[in-house]
Amino acid sequence: xxxxxxxxxxxxxxxxxxxxxxxxxxxxxxxxxxxxxxxxxxxxxxxxxxxxxxxxxxxxxxxxxxxxxxxxxxxxxxxxxxxxxxxxxxxxxxxxxxxxxxxxxxxxxxxxxxxxxxxxxxxxxxxxxxxxxxxxxxxxxxxxxxxxxxxxxxxxxxxxxxxxxxxxxxxxxxxxxxxxxxxxxxxxxxxxxxxxxxxxxxxxxxxxxxxxxxxxxxxxxxxxxxxxxxxxxxxxxxxxxxxxxxxxxxxxxxxxxxxxxxxxxxxxxxxxx
Numbered sequence: 636x637x638x639x640x641x642x643x644x645x646x647x648x649x650x651x652x653x654x655x656x657x658x659x660x661x662x663x664x665x666x667x668x669x670x671x672x673x674x675x676x677x678x679x680x681x682x683x684x685x686x687x688x689x690x691x692x693x694x695x696x697x698x699x700x701x702x703x704x705x706x707x708x709x710x711x712x713x714x715x716x717x718x719x720x721x722x723x724x725x726x727x728x729x730x731x732x733x734x735x736x737x738x739x740x741x742x743x744x745x746x747x748x749x750x751x752x753x754x755x756x757x758x759x760x761x762x763x764x765x766x767x768x769x770x771x772x773x774x775x776x777x778x779x780x781x782x783x784x785x786x787x788x789x790x791x792x793x794x795x796x797x798x799x800x801x802x803x804x805x806x807x808x809x810x811x812x813x814x815x816x817x818x819x820x821x822x823x824x825x826x827x828x829x830x831x832x833x834x835x836x837x838x839x840x841x842x843x844x845x846x847x848x849x850x851x852x853x854x855x856x857x858x859x860x861x862x863x864x865x866x867x868x869x870x871x872x873x874x875x876x877x878x879x880x881x882x883x884x885x886x887x888x889x890x891x892x893x894x895x896x897x898x899x900x901x902x903x904x905x906x907x908x
Contacts, residue, residue, distance in 0.1 A: 645715065709740075
């Protein structure tokens with residue numbers, strides 16, 4: 636089976652733009668590309684920064700745009716999101732019916748298990764924070780179904796990406812999360828967004844990997860004293876995670892100059908059998 640990953644959609648209210656572009660149009664184009672995949676994904680997951688400012692009209696616009704997607708989808712919030720407004724605007728099944736506090740859920744309806752974990756700390760800090768309760772929940776949830784390939788979704792990448800101004804934002808506690816995943820050989824992927832580009836790290840049986848934003852981005856390579864020194868232009872895209880009896884493979888799809896989407900990178904099979 637395959638799972639489509641969309642991330643960092645940064646939807647704004649009608650009539651506004653995100654960094655000078657129409658992020659909703661790019662999301663709609665991404666959905667068209669996902670709908671055209673063969674085989675069709677079993678479901679899709681959106682790994683945070685759904686809305687750019689966490690406002691009600693943004694979530695309403697996101698929900699309306701996502702209604703064109705032909706497969707079920709699930710979400711976790713990012714640091715730009717307001718988890719309560721997100722819950723109020725989206726169908727409960729998209730966030731596993733998680734009601735109180737942080738969004739945490741496990742979806743067991745498919746051949747691959749999906750775990751969504753919200754690590755947002757108090758705004759406006761962009762880093763991730765998982766307290767002991769969150770880590771204990773993840774550990775117990777993984778241990779409860781040890782014989783099913785599993786994909787864990789977080790927003791901020793739980794490894795050093797080389798983008799120092801974002802790495803400095805922190806992921807606490809990164810090492811403890813890694814130990815939990817490495818002790819769970821059925822976890823094939825730890826997927827995230829946040830950095831608007833693709834970075835990855837090997838965690839024993841799992842691949843931890845980020846996906847590109849569904850909207851074009853300009854990613855600073857070095858950021859100091861409020862100024863960017865060197866930038867990288869990132870094309871819009873999404874990821875597809877395929878699970879077979881041989882393992883899991885991730886492909887990155889990017890928007891081309893013609894407006895179509897094509898495979899830009901492939902990450903070799905690894906992870907749960």
